[in-house]
Amino acid sequence: MNLNKVILIGRLTRDPESxxxxxxxxxxxxxxxxxxxxxxxxxxxxxxxxxNIVLWQRLAEIASQYLKKGSIVLVEGRLxxxxxxxxxxNKKYRTxxxxxxxxxxxxxxxxxxxxxNYAASQKKNPQETGQLAEEEDIPVIEENKDDGEINxxxxxx
Numbered sequence: 001m002n003l004n005k006v007i008l009i010g011r012l013t014r015d016p017e018s019x020x021x022x023x024x025x026x027x028x029x030x031x032x033x034x035x036x037x038x039x040x041x042x043x044x045x046x047x048x049x050x051x052n053i054v055l056w057q058r059l060a061e062i063a064s065q066y067l068k069k070g071s072i073v074l075v076e077g078r079l080x081x082x083x084x085x086x087x088x089x090n091k092k093y094r095t096x097x098x099x100x101x102x103x104x105x106x107x108x109x110x111x112x113x114x115x116x117n118y119a120a121s122q123k124k125n126p127q128e129t130g131q132l133a134e135e136e137d138i139p140v141i142e143e144n145k146d147d148g149e150i151n152x153x154x155x156x157x
Contacts (some may be wrong), residue, residue, distance in 0.1 A: 004078040006097050008051055010034040012071045018064035028060035029053065032073060052096040053077075060103050072105025 010032035030053050037046045044097040053075055055063050067073060077099040086092050 005072070005076070006079055007076050007099065008032060008034055009072070009074045010051065012067055012069050012073065013050060015069050016064045016067050017133040018060060026057055026060040026064075029065045030063065030067065030087045032075065052094065053099055054080075054096050055099045057103065059099055062104075063102060066104055074103035074105075075099050 013031045013033050015029040016028050018026060020026055032051050034049050034051065034054060035046060036049070039045065063073075075097060077097045079095060080098050081093055081095045083091055083093045105119065
């Protein structure tokens with residue numbers, strides 16, 4: 001049996017970029033940063049990894065509507081590496097996470113950061129917002145205000 005499964009919780013490093021393919025499918029790209037912190041010889045060590053995320057169809061629409069640079073997001077998906085030749089003939093590779101599930105992070109109250117204006121956007125004309133909040137139950141990660149860290153015991157798997 002084979003398994004290709006990725007689960008990441010991180011922050012967006014840039015606003016999502018959304019476009020439509022010639023066949024009419026919506027695709028959205030963004031990257032997230034994840035940190036690993038450990039102690040080595042009584043010294044705090046930290047390493048940040050950057051991950052390229054690709055979302056299709058409805059997930060792409062949700063991400064482009066609600067996510068902003070700095071937003072916390074949980075992404076579940078699979079790894080995929082693609083290759084191409086650049087104009088000078090060199091072969092290039094890019095490994096991406098093709099998202100199959102998305103969970104939005106907590107709504108932030110600081111304008112301009114994360115999904116800050118979500119509540120304000122729901123007060124607008126319902127035709128403008130597409131009444132998404134009423135039609136769909138979009139899962140949201142609740143942040144623990146005590147220590148700012150995610151407790152592994154709280155992850156439901």
